[in-house]
Amino acid sequence: xxxxxxxxxxxxxxxxxxxxxxxxxxxxxxxxxxxxxxxxxxxxxxxxxxxxxxxxxxxxxxxxxxxxxxxxxxxxxxxxxxxxxxxxxxxxxxxxxxxxxxxxxxx
Numbered sequence: 001x002x003x004x005x006x007x008x009x010x011x012x013x014x015x016x017x018x019x020x021x022x023x024x025x026x027x028x029x030x031x032x033x034x035x036x037x038x039x040x041x042x043x044x045x046x047x048x049x050x051x052x053x054x055x056x057x058x059x060x061x062x063x064x065x066x067x068x069x070x071x072x073x074x075x076x077x078x079x080x081x082x083x084x085x086x087x088x089x090x091x092x093x094x095x096x097x098x099x100x101x102x103x104x105x106x107x
Contacts, residue, residue: 036073037066044062044065047060064080064082067080
């Protein structure tokens with residue numbers, strides 16, 4: 001009877017330690033993502049000037065912070081764009097101008 005109770009307590013303790021470790025790891029991942037996200041938001045909250053590779057014209061682009069943060073967590077340093085001043089005419093572009101912003105994205 002006592003042995004069974006001790007085994008149950010040990011099992012419960014192991015489960016609690018696993019849940020605590022899982023919670024800590026998820027919390028650290030959330031903090032890391034939040035730091036990257038807020039750094040991106042603070043860096044890219046203003047429109048960024050770029051030169052359109054398709055037309056050669058200058059344009060102002062807005063960076064999509066959340067998708068860019070997710071891509072950054074995956075190791076991709078090319079941000080995603082949410083708006084461009086040339087998009088009504090060139091809405092199907094491949095966002096190649098975003099590569100011009102990678103120097104801001106890396107630091």
